[in-house]
Amino acid sequence: MTHTIAVLRGDGIGPEVTEAALSVLGACVPLKVHEGVIGGAAIDATGDPLPAATLETCLRSEAVLLGAVGGPRWEGPVRAEAGLLRLRQSLGLFANLRPARFMGLPTPLREALARHADILVVRELSGGVYFGEPRGGNDTDAFNTWRQSAAQVRRVAHVAFRAARRRRRRVTSVDKANVLETSRLWRRVVSEIAREYPDVELEHRYVDAAAFELLAAPHRFDVVLTENLFGDILSDEVGVVVGSIGLLPSASLGEGPSLYEPVHGSAPDLAGHGTANPAGAILSAAMMLELSFNCAELARSVEAAVMATLREVRTPDLGGRATTAEFTAAVRRNLEWLRWSHASPEDEPSYEWGV
Structure with missing residues (x-):
């Protein structure tokens, strides 16, 4: 064919x-x-x-x-x-998949930390600050709008939990719910979806803690589920685990x-x-x-x-x-x-x- x-x-x-x-x-x-x-x-x-x-x-x-x-x-x-x-x-397109697995190559991390790393970052693509309106700016002032709907969170969460079922059955949801209203919505909806997947473990992490742990203990992570901006940053960070960002592929899925x-x-x-x-x-x-x-x-x-x-x-x-x-x-x-x-x-x- x-x-x-x-x-x-x-x-x-x-x-x-x-x-x-x-x-x-x-x-x-x-x-x-x-x-x-x-x-x-x-x-x-x-x-x-x-x-x-x-x-x-x-x-x-x-x-x-x-x-x-x-x-x-x-x-x-x-x-x-x-x-x-x-x-x-x-x-x-609403779900971006970025897998990263240690390939036995030199990395900035100690091999003992990186050796068992096998991470799939699932990033929401349709919402967040990249698409929020209104937005604008001039030489002295600028602004962006961060919007996230429950429907956007639900559909990408299902992608992450289905992926986890074929992997090690663990989802780490990353947000900033201690500061952002959009993240509080994110955490609530992800927790609701998790009840449909009782065989998959869910944990929540603030984005700053997740960024640290991805380098300090990458082997702990299986599927990382997060919103657009955070996913853009964290999925580049995991390039350190494999040795080069040039090794990382991605797929963006949608309608x-x-x-x-x-x-x-x-x-x-x-x-x-x-x-x-x-x-x-x-x-x-x-x-x-x-x-x-x-x-x-x-x-x-x-x-x-x-x-x-x-x-x-x-x-x-x-x-x-x-x-x-x-x-x-x-x-x-x-x-x-x-x-x-x-x-x-x-x-x-x-x-x-x-x-």
């Missing part, structure tokens, strides 16, 4: 890592690819960070593969990141086509050098295989191929010398070996996002 996807390469290293992910994805399933522009590249081409043609392409596709958006060139009144926020809103993208940014200083780490983008493609195409076994094979590659081939962010192209070629070789040798992907540890 041929799968139709929209590909938005974006800015900075986005085109390079997207090409790597496409190479691996195309080795797994037949693809019909429709290209679109987003972010700074779209501003340069059309003046709009999310042109209507790009959105239409995404809405007609089974899934969307995104590189990265943003950079210092687009920090004026029309920002590149606005295209991504509008895309999430237009596709009805229409799902969006897959690496967690890292556009890294404009690395663009064009051919040394960007494509692992996060390739693992995002693995999430697409499972969650959008129902190809779980192929997804496990891609994960196993990435893990096998990381033992011998590493990009500069991981202390190696491999180029983006060399890393990608090694992943494809390992993927081919897994398929023809009939080796089981279960021989390698795998992510479990469980939705």
Whole structure:
């Protein structure tokens, strides 16, 4: 079966890592690819960070593969990141999944702390301060509005609890209920939803305590459920656990086509050098295989191929010398070996996002 996807390469290293992910994805399933522009590249081409043609392409596709958006060139009144926020809103995306698991690589943490880390951050995407209105500002004063509805919390909470059932059956809900009314609503609704999942343990943490514990004792966490802003920050923090933010994939789920993208940014200083780490983008493609195409076994094979590659081939962010192209070629070789040798992907540890 041929799968139709929209590909938005974006800015900075986005085109390079997207090409790597496409190479691996195309080795797994037949693809019909429709290209679109987003972010700074779209501003340069059309003046709009999310042109209507790009959105239409995404809405007609089974899934969307995104590189990265943003950079210092687009920090004026029309920002590149606005295209991504509008895309999430237009596709009805409400749950962002960001898995992070220790891969045996050097990290800033002591290995004894990081060794057993296996975390899934579930981030609410449709509410919070990123979308709250009114908002505005001038040279001396600025304001934003933080809004959160009970309905938004309920639907993302169900995603987190269902995921926990396929993992270690523990949800840590992160908020700031001692200060924020929106967080008090969040905590109340999450506690209500937890009663529907008596087999899953729920604990609540304030965001400042959670940020500390994620580094001090990452092995304690299973599924971390939180709102938009907190999730944006904490899911980048867990990059420390695996050794590089370049290793982190993500999937955004909702009412229409799902969006897959690496967690890292556009890294404009690395663009064009051919040394960007494509692992996060390739693992995002693995999430697409499972969650959008129902190809779980192929997804496990891609994960196993990435893990096998990381033992011998590493990009500069991981202390190696491999180029983006060399890393990608090694992943494809390992993927081919897994398929023809009939080796089981279960021989390698795998992510479990469980939705």
